Amino acid sequence: MTDTPLLKVRDISKFYGARIGCQNVSFDLWPGEVLAIVGESGSGKTTLLNCLATRLMPTSGAVEYRMRDGEMRELSRMSEAERRFLMRTDWGFVHQNPADGLRMAVSAGANVGERLMAVGDRHYGKIRETAGDWLRRVEISTDRIDDQPRAFSGGMRQRLQIARNLVTAPRLIFMDEPTGGLDVSVQARLLDLLRGLVQDLGLSAIIVTHDLAVARLLSHRMMVMKDGLVIEQGLTDRVLDDPREAYTQLLVSSILQV
Amino acid sequence: MATPLVVSEVAKSFTMHLRDGIRLPVMSNVSFSVKAGECVVLGGPSGIGKSSLLKMVYGNYAVDSGQILIEHGGRLLDLAVADPRTILSVRRATLGYVSQFLRTVPRVAAVDVVAEPLTARGVDAAEARETAEAMLARLNLPRELWQLPPATFSGGEQQRVNIARGFITDHRILLLDEPTASLDAKNRAVVVGMIEEKKAAGVALLGIFHDEDVREKVADRIVDVSAFSPRKSAA
Numbered sequence: 160m161t162d163t164p165l166l167k168v169r170d171i172s173k174f175y176g177a178r179i180g181c182q183n184v185s186f187d188l189w190p191g192e193v194l195a196i197v198g199e200s201g202s203g204k205t206t207l208l209n210c211l212a213t214r215l216m217p218t219s220g221a222v223e224y225r226m227r228d229g230e231m232r233e234l235s236r237m238s239e240a241e242r243r244f245l246m247r248t249d250w251g252f253v254h255q256n257p258a259d260g261l262r263m264a265v266s267a268g269a270n271v272g273e274r275l276m277a278v279g280d281r282h283y284g285k286i287r288e289t290a291g292d293w294l295r296r297v298e299i300s301t302d303r304i305d306d307q308p309r310a311f312s313g314g315m316r317q318r319l320q321i322a323r324n325l326v327t328a329p330r331l332i333f334m335d336e337p338t339g340g341l342d343v344s345v346q347a348r349l350l351d352l353l354r355g356l357v358q359d360l361g362l363s364a365i366i367v368t369h370d371l372a373v374a375r376l377l378s379h380r381m382m383v384m385k386d387g388l389v390i391e392q393g394l395t396d397r398v399l400d401d402p403r404e405a406y407t408q409l410l411v412s413s414i415l416q417v
Numbered sequence: 418m419a420t421p422l423v424v425s426e427v428a429k430s431f432t433m434h435l436r437d438g439i440r441l442p443v444m445s446n447v448s449f450s451v452k453a454g455e456c457v458v459l460g461g462p463s464g465i466g467k468s469s470l471l472k473m474v475y476g477n478y479a480v481d482s483g484q485i486l487i488e489h490g491g492r493l494l495d496l497a498v499a500d501p502r503t504i505l506s507v508r509r510a511t512l513g514y515v516s517q518f519l520r521t522v523p524r525v526a527a528v529d530v531v532a533e534p535l536t537a538r539g540v541d542a543a544e545a546r547e548t549a550e551a552m553l554a555r556l557n558l559p560r561e562l563w564q565l566p567p568a569t570f571s572g573g574e575q576q577r578v579n580i581a582r583g584f585i586t587d588h589r590i591l592l593l594d595e596p597t598a599s600l601d602a603k604n605r606a607v608v609v610g611m612i613e614e615k616k617a618a619g620v621a622l623l624g625i626f627h628d629e630d631v632r633e634k635v636a637d638r639i640v641d642v643s644a645f646s647p648r649k650s651a652a
Contacts (some may be wrong), residue, residue: 189502347523354522358537376522380501394476394501401478405434412435 195378251324257316427483515583593624
């Protein structure tokens with residue numbers, strides 16, 4: 160185990176004109192750690208995620224990432240090409256809507272293979288084999304490898320998006336409501352799959368979700384956001400079992416029991 | 418060797434923001450310790466805060482003040498102020514917990530639920546599975562259930578999965594929240610035997626046992642929680 164964080168976030172703020180997206184967010188993410196960001200719609204979770212993943216430029220603050228060679232680099236000081244390379248290789252981004260993260264008009268195999276080609280793989284047979292392996296890992300039958308994701312169900316599309324992201328063995332994965340919009344049985348399967356993959360691959364992950372059960376199941380640590388601010392953070396079971404802030408107590412007490 | 422667990426002048430209250438911010442004092446001036454090889458049982462009527470106290474030690478509940486000192490990796494740590502990453506590493510290596518209820522994960526087989534604390538510490542998967550199977554066999558869980566997710570198991574079966582998971586590691590400190598509550602006499606005896614073995618191995622145990630028979634057999638000392646409670650007697 161290394162003793163340096165993978166990601167260092169310092170005072171990230173994002174304003175949309177006078178409106179606050181998120182304000183003064185700081186934390187460290189360690190290798191193998193899963194962080195959940197929870198809060199209701201409009202609380203700034205996705206804005207924060209996008210700022211971290213360089214999909215949005217923060218108004219102020221700094222995000223540093225430890226590269227594979229061990230060097231800490233500030234993301235805003237990287238060139239566009241370097242950031243894109245990081246996005247395609249060492250990072251993954253799982254969108255709530257799979258159509259945003261997949262190419263809907265090319266085959267499932269090509270969707271997974273594309274990221275491999277981005278890191279320099281050229282051998283068609285090998286790429287196809289690896290793509291097939293990953294489809295199996297996310298429980299998509301390999302005889303669907305030549306089908307387009309358009310022909311897949313919502314749950315399958317989401318699993319395909321996950322395979323596409325993980326094929327390059329990223330160290331950090333960002334997820335924006337990865338189980339949103341799926342029915343519960345499909346959700347359970349996806350959650351179990353994610354949990355297994357995160358554990359087996361030793362991934363670090365930042366997951367935005369409004370679903371506290373998802374946070375409980377997947378994350379080690381969580382941050383609660385309201386009106387763009389992190390109002391409470393800590394160990395996931397501590398925040399959920401002993402919420403301190405009024406808003407967190409409201410969130411936790413609003414969970415429906417089945 | 419330092420005392421594995423020392424709780425010193427701990428206080429805890431809940432602030433209920435949804436009830437006009439009323440403050441419920443739960444406990445104050447909690448001080449006790451558990452030595453290696455000793456089983457300390459928390460006593461007092463139900464509702465007095467015994468489970469809350471275990472949750473404070475495990476880190477599920479934050480404390481307002483005081484110290485919870487634990488020996489972890491050759492160092493003395495105060496869990497009351499430790500960061501999440503430290504608490505997770507303490508739970509992985511030093512501090513185990515058998516809760517009253519099993520929190521099941523969909524689709525994970527009972528045997529893997531039990532093996533997980535070992536694999537999390539880097540034990541080879543096949544070896545961990547073998548140890549897990551031995552634990553489940555000892556607790557008389559029918560073999561045909563091992564490969565099934567425990568969500569559909571009976572209370573007693575889930576509890577045995579939970580116990581197997583909690584006892585599988587060599588954690589130096591073990592917290593037990595009514596581990597024998599929904600077990601029959603035969604399996605209660607198995608659990609008593611497992612507790613005896615932990616004691617012999619020098620593990621510090623802190624537990625809640627409503628079953629008098631079990632309590633008599635395993636307890637070296639009883640700490641009366643009512644002494645720490647502002648209510649003194651339960652509702």
